[in-house]
Amino acid sequence: xxxxxxxxxxxxxxxxxxxxxxxxxxxxxxxxxxxxxxxxxxxxxxxxxxxxxxxxxxxxxxxxxxxxxxxxxxxxxxxxxxxxxxxxxxxxxxxxxxxxxxxxxxxxxxxxxxxxxxxxxxxxxxxxxxxxxxxxxxxxxxxxxxxxxxxxxxxxxxxxxxxxxxxxxxxxxxxxxxxxxxxxxxxxxxxxxxxxxxxxxxxxxxxxxxxxxxxxxxxxxxxxxxxxxxxxxxxxxxxxxxxxxxxxxxxxxxxxxxxxxxxxxxxxxxxxxxxxxxxxxxxxxxxxxxxxxxxxxxxxxxxxxxxxxxxxxxxxxxxxxxxxxxxxxxxxxxxxxxxxxxxxxxxxxxxxxxxxxxxxxxxxxxxxxxxxxxxxxxxxxxxxxxxxxxxxx
Amino acid sequence: xxxxxxxxxxxxxxxxxxxxxxxxxxxxxxxxxxxxxxxxxxxxxxxxxxxxxxxxxxxxxxxxxxxxxxxxxxxxxxxxxxxxxxxxxxxxxxxxxxxxxxxxxxxxxxxxxxxxxxxxxxxxxxxxxxxxxxxxxxxxxxxxxxxxxxxxxxxxxxxxxxxxxxxxxxxxxxxxxxxxxxxxxxxxxxxxxxxxxxxxxxxxxxxxxxxxxxxxxxxxxxxxxxxxxxxxxxxxxxxxxxxxxxxxxxxxxxxxxxxxxxxxxxxxxxxxxxxxxxxxxxxxxxxxxxxxxxxxxxxxxxxxxxxxxxxxxxxxxxxxxxxxxxxxxxxxxxxxxxxxxxxxxxxxxxxxxxxxxxxxxxxxxxxxxxxxxxxxxxxxxxxxxxxxxxxxxxxxxxxxxxx
Numbered sequence: 060x061x062x063x064x065x066x067x068x069x070x071x072x073x074x075x076x077x078x079x080x081x082x083x084x085x086x087x088x089x090x091x092x093x094x095x096x097x098x099x100x101x102x103x104x105x106x107x108x109x110x111x112x113x114x115x116x117x118x119x120x121x122x123x124x125x126x127x128x129x130x131x132x133x134x135x136x137x138x139x140x141x142x143x144x145x146x147x148x149x150x151x152x153x154x155x156x157x158x159x160x161x162x163x164x165x166x167x168x169x170x171x172x173x174x175x176x177x178x179x180x181x182x183x184x185x186x187x188x189x190x191x192x193x194x195x196x197x198x199x200x201x202x203x204x205x206x207x208x209x210x211x212x213x214x215x216x217x218x219x220x221x222x223x224x225x226x227x228x229x230x231x232x233x234x235x236x237x238x239x240x241x242x243x244x245x246x247x248x249x250x251x252x253x254x255x256x257x258x259x260x261x262x263x264x265x266x267x268x269x270x271x272x273x274x275x276x277x278x279x280x281x282x283x284x285x286x287x288x289x290x291x292x293x294x295x296x297x298x299x300x301x302x303x304x305x306x307x308x309x310x311x312x313x314x315x316x317x318x319x320x321x322x323x324x325x326x327x328x329x330x331x332x333x334x335x336x337x338x339x340x341x342x343x344x345x346x347x348x349x350x351x352x353x354x355x356x357x358x359x360x361x362x363x364x365x366x367x368x369x370x371x372x373x374x375x376x377x378x379x380x381x382x383x384x385x386x387x388x389x390x391x392x393x394x395x396x397x398x399x400x401x402x403x404x405x406x407x408x409x410x411x412x413x414x415x416x417x418x419x420x421x422x423x424x425x426x427x428x429x430x431x432x433x434x435x436x437x438x439x440x441x442x443x444x445x446x447x448x449x450x451x452x
Numbered sequence: 453x454x455x456x457x458x459x460x461x462x463x464x465x466x467x468x469x470x471x472x473x474x475x476x477x478x479x480x481x482x483x484x485x486x487x488x489x490x491x492x493x494x495x496x497x498x499x500x501x502x503x504x505x506x507x508x509x510x511x512x513x514x515x516x517x518x519x520x521x522x523x524x525x526x527x528x529x530x531x532x533x534x535x536x537x538x539x540x541x542x543x544x545x546x547x548x549x550x551x552x553x554x555x556x557x558x559x560x561x562x563x564x565x566x567x568x569x570x571x572x573x574x575x576x577x578x579x580x581x582x583x584x585x586x587x588x589x590x591x592x593x594x595x596x597x598x599x600x601x602x603x604x605x606x607x608x609x610x611x612x613x614x615x616x617x618x619x620x621x622x623x624x625x626x627x628x629x630x631x632x633x634x635x636x637x638x639x640x641x642x643x644x645x646x647x648x649x650x651x652x653x654x655x656x657x658x659x660x661x662x663x664x665x666x667x668x669x670x671x672x673x674x675x676x677x678x679x680x681x682x683x684x685x686x687x688x689x690x691x692x693x694x695x696x697x698x699x700x701x702x703x704x705x706x707x708x709x710x711x712x713x714x715x716x717x718x719x720x721x722x723x724x725x726x727x728x729x730x731x732x733x734x735x736x737x738x739x740x741x742x743x744x745x746x747x748x749x750x751x752x753x754x755x756x757x758x759x760x761x762x763x764x765x766x767x768x769x770x771x772x773x774x775x776x777x778x779x780x781x782x783x784x785x786x787x788x789x790x791x792x793x794x795x796x797x798x799x800x801x802x803x804x805x806x807x808x809x810x811x812x813x814x815x816x817x818x819x820x821x822x823x824x825x826x827x828x829x830x831x832x833x834x835x836x837x838x839x840x841x842x843x844x845x846x847x848x849x850x851x852x853x854x855x
Contacts, residue, residue: 084680091684098711105710176487177480178494192836193829194791196798197805201825204812391696398798405698418706426695426703433694 102419109416117417118143124410126402128318139411146407147428153321153403154390157328161389162382164329165336172341183337190334196395199327203399207319213310221303224311230322231304234315244298247290255283320401324393332389339385343378344370376447380440387436391429404428508822517817518827524807525828528647537628537638538650539588543595548621550596551614554603556849563841564600568593622657629654643721647802649831651721655803656790659728666729667736668775672766674737675744685737692734698795700727705799724796732789739781743774783843787836794832804828 072078106112118140126133130148133141171183190198210227211217217225223232259279266272291298304314347370355365394405402410408421415421481491518525527538553564571593575586603610629650631638646654673685692700704727709717718726747770755765775782797806808828811817817824 080678084678087684088680101713102710105714108714174490175480175483176490176494178491178498182494182498188837189833192787192791192833192840194794194805194832196794197825197829197832200805200809201821201829204821205825394696394698395795395798397698405696409702412706418702419710422699422703422707426691426699429696429699430691430694433690437690 106419111416113419115420117415117420120415122411122414124414126407127400128321128402139415142407142411143404143424146402146404149401149407150390150393150396150403150405150428153325153328153396153401154393157325157332157389157393158386160325160329161332161336161385164333166340168333168337169340169344172337173344187334187337190331191338195327195331195392196398198331199323199395199399202327203319203323207323210319213306216306216311224304224306226311227319228310229319230317231311231314232317233304234302235299236302238297238300240294240296240298244290244294247294248287251283251286251290254286255279258282318401320396320399323399324396324401324403327399328389328392331392332385335385335388336382339378339381342381343374346377347373379443379447383436383440383443387433390432394429513823513826514820515823517811517820517824521807521811524811525648525804525831527650528802528807529645530641530647530650531645534631534639534641535584537631539591541625541628542588542592544621544624546592546596547599548614548617550599551603551610551617552599552846553596554600554605555607555610555614556603556846558604558607563845568596622661625657626654626661643719646721648807649804651796651801651803652790652793652805653835655721655725655728655793655796656786658725659732659789659793660786662725662729663732663736666733668740668771670733670737671740671744674741689734689737692731693738697727697731697792698798700731701795701799703727720799721801724799724801728789728793728796731792732785735785735788736782739778739785740774742781743776743778744770746777747773780843780847783839787839790836790839791832804831 103113119138121136122139122142123135124142125135126142126145128149129145130152131141131145133145168183168186171179172187174180174183208227210225213226213228216231219225221233223230256279259275259282262273262275262278266275302313302315304311304316306312351369351373352365355369356362360368393403396403397406397409400406405425408425412418412421482488527535530538549567571589575589603614628638629641629646630643631640633640670685670689673681674689676682676685701724704723705720708723708726712718751769751773752765755769760768793803794805796803797809800806802810805828808824812821812824
């Protein structure tokens, strides 16, 4: 190589790949820096001309607007920062509950699609095909305007016994509330949880030692369940009482109320996402090769054991990554709550923008929050992929 | 028709299982008592849903909110004098579908008959309403049939022109719908007149046409050995994929004006389109990256060995194979993009959903939400489903993704 260059003379630097690469990078970075400088310069001068310089100090100002439903203490006198926190908590609430229900429905539909019963698998297929090809936003507005806001008025509420009332102002259901025994019972509950965990750990250790892994989580859970039932009777007085909703004047009192906005966004997200989860589950189960099932049967496992020990662990490896990205999609899609009036992070943010004119700051905060969700998810994904990677010879 | 086809037909497929009707019922519906219960319950469920659905469609529903405003749903405020452009594009679309059918699938199928029947049925329904509309629909059918027979007649010779036509179609749509110049052959139609399904489709087409090159560049950048460029691409892709589209749309509507020097304004449709393009490009980049990673290392080495430079290697060897491998994923992305365009209704544009909301605000149509939403949901569904079905058929016909 060296002799070659000495014979023909050194390669001029403008044809040397190493130099070209460095120069190209310098040019790209310089151009980007210039572009951003220009944009931010425009932004700062424009905002200064409007008299609202870029700063996050407005977060300390009183918000002066109401929010329909809050998980924490909030009033008109609270600050913008607290309003954003309320929105964030609402986003987390609807996403968390949504993920749980979407998973349940999705798994059921996914398994139904693989059912040997022709009619059942057809119904599941239609469910998936219908929902996957309609925009979520159309579905959400449809649910909100034609289902939850079309329920009867409070006076003519649709009653399901004494347990629940469906009205256009919301759904009111019976709800357990702490009663006299609760103070003692909560400690007993904590104690039984600790014992349950200890039992699970014991069985897990034993499984590692003997090589026959029992269903340690099931035993732990059963212990916890049994102990907490015993504790229920041990505690002085009933720990929980049922709070029934009842009509008081123009509205319902007592029980748990779910606003139509919350029900619209929650059911929309659950039904829509469950169609995608169903596809993920079906693909995962179908990805396990037929030979695995045959081999498991050949070594004498029962069909339940085959499912638990052979099919399921292998399907999980295929299912988890796309499932996580569906969860993330659900969380991001919850920003459409603004269309049905549920005060999530994005809806609260857009109210603040309308009121204070702080578009740049609020949008930056909102994007940062969603980015954090997404980065946390991808951290988990990377960990999981490393954890479950096939160990090959 | 051709020798390849007849020789394929000589290879018989393996015999399939055959059942009597009773045997089929026993196997698929009444295998065990549990199966039988499931069958009965789901059968009753289907009958109930169909009964309620048809009863509503035929008796309870009042379709005035839909039938009075068909023009608005389809094209918004697009001037009637320029309708011929849209119809021209529709003829061309029908011709392309016919050509694709003739060149790639090469046989008449039930779905094809249904596709041909739809314009005829619509035309019969419109006979009393509008002469221009039903004539145009029938011309579409004619164009499709001409395309089909041309494609069947010269499958080899028309293969390349068909693909070029498909690729050129989308930019052509944008050009013809928009027009240029004050007057003359194709006068400019400003974007505030675009609306309805037309706007939804245009935004999706904008998104796919412009995000494609950007996405390919980003994917290549992410694979690059130059650290600065790689970092920039990764940061862009991860940030965009981490935030919801609606924040980008709001950014386009509320923040973009601040970033431009005073006096420069960009029209709202273009701002929404830019947000959609930025969003789609990040996803496109990840899809293309999947294709790039599926190319074996030997292909790169072979390209190096025959002395191609970096650009030639990418353009002639790697990208054609990588893109071919991800066609199914790209079609999926296009469907997603078409559905996502409905979000522009939240920033006040009058796409299909925006128009629907506008019509519902009209006091004449109060309380007609169910009819209107059922109608637009059906439109979205038909387009998305047709795309996914079509791409599935093309994949099997072309053997894409099973190399």
